[in-house]
Amino acid sequence: MARRPGWRAIKRHRSYTYEEAARALRTHKNTIAHWAKSRGLPVLTGGKPHIILGCDLIDFLRARKERHRVRLKPGEFYCFGCKTARRSAEGLVEALPGDTGPVNLRAICPACEQLMHRRVARARIGEFCADLSLTV
Ligand SMILES: [Zn+2]
Numbered sequence: 001m002a003r004r005p006g007w008r009a010i011k012r013h014r015s016y017t018y019e020e021a022a023r024a025l026r027t028h029k030n031t032i033a034h035w036a037k038s039r040g041l042p043v044l045t046g047g048k049p050h051i052i053l054g055c056d057l058i059d060f061l062r063a064r065k066e067r068h069r070v071r072l073k074p075g076e077f078y079c080f081g082c083k084t085a086r087r088s089a090e091g092l093v094e095a096l097p098g099d100t101g102p103v104n105l106r107a108i109c110p111a112c113e114q115l116m117h118r119r120v121a122r123a124r125i126g127e128f129c130a131d132l133s134l135t136v
Pocket residue numbers: 079080081082083086109110111112113114
């Protein structure tokens with residue numbers, strides 16, 4: 001999935017129609033309309049054109065990002081299948097070869113059995129794998 005411009009693409013002191021907001025965020029105007037109708041994005045006008053304030057849109061996008069963010073603890077991976085933090089199945093973690101820089105770790109999700117990846121700073125690998133069995 002391509003990374004979309006986030007709230008930084010929106011100007012706080014501007015107002016936007018759905019079309020303008022969609023263009024700035026490179027999304028569809030129906031997405032903006034959906035946020036307004038069902039997700040609590042404030043709209044100034046009852047009819048067309050629907051006007052939303054830049055500051056409202058920024059607050060909405062930031063709150064949304066905050067909700068979606070998953071903080072990983074040491075030993076945890078983000079599973080794209082489950083869309084949440086998971087520990088590896090049976091504590092098994094594999095480190096991919098490489099001598100310098102962050103270490104690429106690989107593990108299997110215990111719930112959906114997808115491969116999960118995480119990069120960990122080499123200096124923190126001991127802390128990360130404290131209660132895992134690491135194979136290289
Ligand atoms: Zn999973």
